[in-house]
Amino acid sequence: MSGSAPAPTQQLAALADDTRWAILELLGSRARSASELAVELPVSRQAIAKHLAVLEAAGLVESAREGRSVRHRAIGASLSALADRLDAIGRQWESRLERVARMAEERAASERS
Amino acid sequence: MSGSAPAPTQQLAALADDTRWAILELLGSRARSASELAVELPVSRQAIAKHLAVLEAAGLVESAREGRSVRHRAIGASLSALADRLDAIGRQWESRLERVARMAEERAASERS
DNA sequence: TTGACCTGCAACCAGCCGATTGCAGGAGGA
């Protein structure tokens, strides 16, 4: 596997930005270079390069040099893996809180008797 | 349904903070008040109140007044719903990019013939 | 070799954000 998986909060922080989502949507349909992205987005190439660095550090984008340009592509599997973790946590909250509610219910019932 | 669902980036931004995750983990095991949280976490009560406001605006926490205190609890279903959306997007990226790769493969094959 | 094109690094700036302190207000118990 890839040496060290990025921390969840790092991935979430990377995803908490509209410009980065715009980049990801483009890279999710076709691999592109930073200059190509700069043409289609209303920010400078250097700003995009910074965003790409953040996304790559978060494991959401893969980059490969190709001649004199660098092709970037979105890694859908990373996003799905993060989604799996979030879903598991969400379900855990639900089950725990439901259990606490049930215990309170039972205690109230026993006190009524 | 709840009137207006928070934007995904809003939810993601809310989740992109370690202190808020610490709060969520506590609220995911048992509903608590802001003062209770302040005892268990190394930040001031007001900081926690701000975080709770962010989490509530993101639809990740539910609050209910109970006497002179306010009980907050994590909403696991919101997290799972967000996870579902992320997973769908991740799978979409994978299928699109795979399709692009296959088309390039076929074009190369036809050019070889 | 020279020029065009793309990337990468550095410095700089403005705005947002997490955190703190201080104070006002409201609900419950003695």
Place this chain on the structure above:
DNA sequence: TCCTCCTGCAATCGGCTGGTTGCAGGTCAA
């Protein structure tokens, strides 16, 4: 009623972050 406890609002502060401009380096084609 009075005191206590908890919440809510405002002002303030330092640091992070998204964005820009400028410049240096490297690679391909003519």
